[in-house]
Amino acid sequence: MGRIILYIQSYLSSDQTPGAAGNMFWVLVYIMLVFGGLSVAVIAMNWLERKILAHMQVRLGPMRVGPHGLLQPIADALKLLLKEDIMPAEADGVIFWVAPFVVVLAAFTVFVVVPFGPTHAITDMNIGILFMLGVSSLSVLGIVMAGWASNSHYPLIGALRSSAQMVSYEVAMGLAVVSVVLMTSLNATGTGTLSMIGIVQAQQSQGVWFIFKFFPLGLIGFFIFAVAMVAETNRAPFDLAEAESELTAGFHTEYSGFRWSLFFLAEYSAMIAVSSIAVTLWLGGWLRPFPNALSGSTWDFMFSFFPAAAFLFLAAITFFNVVRMPKHPLFRIQTIGLAGFGVVLGLIGLVLLVPAVRMRVQDIFWFSAKVAAFMYLYIWYRGTFPRYRFDQLMRMGWKVLLPMGLGVLILTAGVALLQQNLWHP
Amino acid sequence: MAPVATPFFFYLLSGIMLIGGILVITRKNPVHSALALIVTLLAQASIYLMLYAPFVAGVQIILYAGGIMVLFLFVIMLVSIDRSMRERQFNSQWVAGIIAATALGGLFIAVYTKGTSIFPEHALPVVENDNTQKIATMLYGQYMFAFEIASLLLLVAIIGAVVMAKKKI
Amino acid sequence: MESMLHITTLHYLVLGAALFLLGVIGVLTRRNVVIVLMSIELILNAVNLNLVAFSRMWGGLHGQVFAIFIITDAAAEAAVGLGILIAFFRNKETINIDEVNLLKW
Numbered sequence: 001m002g003r004i005i006l007y008i009q010s011y012l013s014s015d016q017t018p019g020a021a022g023n024m025f026w027v028l029v030y031i032m033l034v035f036g037g038l039s040v041a042v043i044a045m046n047w048l049e050r051k052i053l054a055h056m057q058v059r060l061g062p063m064r065v066g067p068h069g070l071l072q073p074i075a076d077a078l079k080l081l082l083k084e085d086i087m088p089a090e091a092d093g094v095i096f097w098v099a100p101f102v103v104v105l106a107a108f109t110v111f112v113v114v115p116f117g118p119t120h121a122i123t124d125m126n127i128g129i130l131f132m133l134g135v136s137s138l139s140v141l142g143i144v145m146a147g148w149a150s151n152s153h154y155p156l157i158g159a160l161r162s163s164a165q166m167v168s169y170e171v172a173m174g175l176a177v178v179s180v181v182l183m184t185s186l187n188a189t190g191t192g193t194l195s196m197i198g199i200v201q202a203q204q205s206q207g208v209w210f211i212f213k214f215f216p217l218g219l220i221g222f223f224i225f226a227v228a229m230v231a232e233t234n235r236a237p238f239d240l241a242e243a244e245s246e247l248t249a250g251f252h253t254e255y256s257g258f259r260w261s262l263f264f265l266a267e268y269s270a271m272i273a274v275s276s277i278a279v280t281l282w283l284g285g286w287l288r289p290f291p292n293a294l295s296g297s298t299w300d301f302m303f304s305f306f307p308a309a310a311f312l313f314l315a316a317i318t319f320f321n322v323v324r325m326p327k328h329p330l331f332r333i334q335t336i337g338l339a340g341f342g343v344v345l346g347l348i349g350l351v352l353l354v355p356a357v358r359m360r361v362q363d364i365f366w367f368s369a370k371v372a373a374f375m376y377l378y379i380w381y382r383g384t385f386p387r388y389r390f391d392q393l394m395r396m397g398w399k400v401l402l403p404m405g406l407g408v409l410i411l412t413a414g415v416a417l418l419q420q421n422l423w424h425p
Numbered sequence: 426m427a428p429v430a431t432p433f434f435f436y437l438l439s440g441i442m443l444i445g446g447i448l449v450i451t452r453k454n455p456v457h458s459a460l461a462l463i464v465t466l467l468a469q470a471s472i473y474l475m476l477y478a479p480f481v482a483g484v485q486i487i488l489y490a491g492g493i494m495v496l497f498l499f500v501i502m503l504v505s506i507d508r509s510m511r512e513r514q515f516n517s518q519w520v521a522g523i524i525a526a527t528a529l530g531g532l533f534i535a536v537y538t539k540g541t542s543i544f545p546e547h548a549l550p551v552v553e554n555d556n557t558q559k560i561a562t563m564l565y566g567q568y569m570f571a572f573e574i575a576s577l578l579l580l581v582a583i584i585g586a587v588v589m590a591k592k593k594i
Numbered sequence: 595m596e597s598m599l600h601i602t603t604l605h606y607l608v609l610g611a612a613l614f615l616l617g618v619i620g621v622l623t624r625r626n627v628v629i630v631l632m633s634i635e636l637i638l639n640a641v642n643l644n645l646v647a648f649s650r651m652w653g654g655l656h657g658q659v660f661a662i663f664i665i666t667d668a669a670a671e672a673a674v675g676l677g678i679l680i681a682f683f684r685n686k687e688t689i690n691i692d693e694v695n696l697l698k699w
Contacts (some may be wrong), residue, residue, distance in 0.1 A: 426618035431601050432599050432609075442613065443616070446617070446654075449620060449629070449632055449636060450624060450629070450633055455626055455629055457626045458629050458632055459628075461631050462636070469643060472609075476606070476646050476647060476649075478646050478658050480658070481661050484599070488665050489635075489665060492669060494637070499678065500628065500676045501608050504620065504679065504680065504683045505628075505689075512690065513625065514625060516623060516692055520624040522618075522619060528616050530615050533615075537607065537611070544603050544651065556655070560658060560662070567636060568659055571663060573668070575666050578667065579670050585677065588647055589678050589681045590676075592681045592684075593691065
């Protein structure tokens with residue numbers, strides 16, 4: 001037992017990601033952790049989306065299944081698993097079967113390079129951001145395959161529209177990413193980097209998050225990426241290809257049961273993946289707010305209480321709602337369930353107060369908090385904006401975002417050149 | 426980082442590539458051929474990673490597998506009709522084609538068996554960390570002219586493809 | 595058996611040659627125009643593999659830069675080739691390469 005603890009401790013004090021260090025065991029452990037965390041995040045997103053959307057529309061959302069609908073995602077998953085698996089008669093069997101897997105693979109492989117901390121990534125490829133953009137463009141193939149294999153015109157039109165939209169907005173995304181990569185090269189040696197961990201370390205050494213660099217160029221680049229990423233993942237207001245009122249659910253119309261849940265899983269994973277890109281490139285990744293302006297051990301100490309404070313705040317809200325539950329005897333089980341959930345949250349908060357845990361969990365917490373903010377923004381967009389028509393969508397991708405991206409790139413390069421020449425002549 | 430299990434991955438990936446290649450040229454349904462080609466291209470990107478060329482691997486995934494093959498799939502969906510799948514698949518000169526390919530294969534075998542002495546015994550150690558930076562220095566320094574011509578070529582190809590595929594010019 | 599276990603440049607060249615052969619067979623024997631274009635892509639990939647393998651052998655990066663140019667070139671050529679195919683299909687309603695015989699005497 002002591003040797004296991006020594007092994008874990010000797011690993012935790014290394015300064016490389018497990019992939020870069022060539023350590024296969026820890027690579028597998030990290031993969032399991034990321035996979036598990038992602039699944040939990042997708043389940044939580046399902047519940048959060050229905051509740052937040054409902055509260056934005058002045059209604060309550062699911063309230064029955066568990067206390068305040070907390071067990072609703074589990075009920076949905078059970079229903080999807082138990083549904084009959086229908087395949088259309090004339091459909092192409094092999095492609096129909098393979099399409100959901102391609103989309104899921106493309107959505108999950110992206111997380112190999114997502115950095116939760118300076119050494120908390122599965123690996124640190126030196127083409128990190130290029131790899132992420134490339135693999136997320138493979139999901140277009142899965143969608144085209146799904147639409148084609150269903151052998152019916154609604155899925156086909158939906159798949160063609162969806163893939164055309166994704167390919168169009170990939171160009172704008174790429175240009176916004178290139179302007180960030182250019183900003184990473186403004187250091188002493190003059191060489192930038194494509195690796196995700198390197199980009200966050202460049203933000204740390206330059207002392208400014210790239211969203212605020214060369215104001216307003218970083219902000220416009222971030223805005224271009226934020227719009228393009230919503231269009232890339234086929235979410236509102238760009239969800240014409242899968243909206244129920246337009247095309248009877250688009251490319252996944254003919255899919256039922258478990259296969260549909262794979263598409264659903266892939267969509268939420270892709271949302272989290274592109275949000276991770278946005279957080280790493282513009283919002284400073286795992287860095288806490290004001291890492292250079294408010295530096296020093298006292299500020300570190302004060303900021304290190306945020307994770308515990310967040311969980312204890314959530315536990316407090318839960319107990320407040322426990323008190324507000326109806327006092328009817330039929331609600332007793334739900335009240336006990338909600339109180340149990342509150343106790344679990346409180347325990348997690350208390351565990352996060354322990355100093356050893358507190359120091360290690362900082363990076364992961366700030367990264368996850370920023371990605372969670374993006375998830376909230378996704379749900380907010382869905383509840384607020386009307387849907388774009390398809391020709392308006394394509395016009396915006398090619399005629400508005402692409403020139404803006406090019407302009408931001410050229411202006412960033414110009415300002416960077418001026419900065420290098422005027423201040424270091 | 427030292428390479429791990431190189432022969433296993435090389436034989437696995439080359440097997441996938443060759444099976445994918447055979448499927449490309451023998452399938453009746455062009456969509457199946459396109460999917461087999463995608464598998465081949467992804468396996469080739471992995472072999473580029475084994476050859477210490479990460480930037481070329483990334484470009485291969487983004488451009489080839491994620492761009493060109495999507496274009497192929499769109500066009501297949503536009504022009505593929507069931508009548509073409511029920512016709513004869515191999516044309517009338519297939520015998521001559523196989524003989525020509527066998528002759529070419531014999532030429533390759535002859536070259537490779539006679540020329541094994543010119544390859545150095547061990548490959549040079551390669552640092553992988555600044556591959557992208559070095560390629561960028563070469564692209565914008567030594568090969569600047571070729572870079573500009575490539576962009577001009579892409580412009581010509583865009584205009585050409587639009588003109589070819591339009592209904593009314 | 596040791597020569598099978600130690601992967602040298604020759605292994606990659608043989609793999610490239612095999613892919614090239616498959617592409618040539620595809621171009622010479624298939625009737626479907628789209629599959630002929632895909633076989634051309636196989637040929638270009640085989641060439642790329644050779645270039646990158648030699649770049650690894652000699653240590654310089656010229657092979658990789660040229661491989662990037664070839665990938666760019668293949669994209670342009672696929673776009674124009676597919677455009678021609680669509681124009682042809684619109685006129686003749688077939689994608690059989692043996693039917694491209696308007697100039698035959």
